[in-house]
Amino acid sequence: xxxxVKFYKTADGYCPxxxxxxSLSGKAAQKVTWTLSLLEELxxxxxxxxxxLVNTDGIWEVRISLGSNIYxxxxxxxxNSFVILTHGLxxxxxxxxxxxxxxxxxxxxxxxxxxxxx
Numbered sequence: 001x002x003x004x005v006k007f008y009k010t011a012d013g014y015c016p017x018x019x020x021x022x023s024l025s026g027k028a029a030q031k032v033t034w035t036l037s038l039l040e041e042l043x044x045x046x047x048x049x050x051x052x053l054v055n056t057d058g059i060w061e062v063r064i065s066l067g068s069n070i071y072x073x074x075x076x077x078x079x080n081s082f083v084i085l086t087h088g089l090x091x092x093x094x095x096x097x098x099x100x101x102x103x104x105x106x107x108x109x110x111x112x113x114x115x116x117x118x
Contacts, residue, residue, distance in 0.1 A: 002040065002041070002081060003039055003040050003081055003082070003083050004040065004081055004082050004083070005036050005039055005040050005083050005085060006078075006082055006083070006084050006085070007084075007085050008084050008085060008086045008087075008107050008111055010107075010110070011110070011114060016086060016087035016088075016107075017073060017085040017086060017087050017088055020073070020087055020088035020089070021033075021088065024071070027066060028064075028066050028069065028071065031064050031066045031071075032062075032064050032071060032073070032088075035049055035062055035063075035064050036062065036073075036085075039062060039083060047063075048063060049062065049063055049064075050062055050063065051063060053096065053101060056101055056104075056105065057105050057108065058076050058077065058108070059074055059075070059076055059101055059104045059105060059108065060074070060075050060076065060077075060083075061073065061074055061075070061096070062074075062075060062085070069090060070090070070091040071088060071089070071090055071091065072088060072089055072091050072096065072100075073085050073086075073087070073088040074086045074087055074088070074100065074101070074103075074104035074107075075104075076104070076108045076111075078111070078112070078115070084108070084111060086103070086104045086107040086108070087100075087103060087104065087107070
C-alpha cells in the first residue's frame with residue numbers, strides 16, 4: 001500500500017507543518033524529509049517512526065530522533081492512502097502535550113468537514 005503524504009492547510013492557506021519543518025536546522029529537516037519518504041514508500045513502518053496515539057480520534061505521530069532531540073509530526077488518515085500531516089513539535093517531555101493532540105484533532109475535523117463541502 002503506497003501512502004500519499006499531504007500537508008494540511010487551513011481554509012485561509014496557512015500550513016503549520018511546513019512552517020515547523022522550515023524552522024528546523026538543515027540536518028533535522030533532512031531527517032524529517034527522509035522519515036516522511038519512508039512513510040510514503042514502505043508498506044509497514046516500525047513504531048519507532050510511526051505510531052497511533054492512544055485515546056485519540058485516529059491521530060498518529062511521525063517520530064523523528066536526531067541527536068538528543070525528538071521531533072513529532074501529527075497526522076491522520078484521509079481515506080485509505082492519504083496521510084495528512086497537521087503540525088509538529090520538538091518534544092521536551094515523555095508525555096505528548098494534550099493541547100497538541102487536541103490541535104491535531106481539531107485540524108482533522110476541520111479538514112474532513114471542508115472535504116465534505118467540496
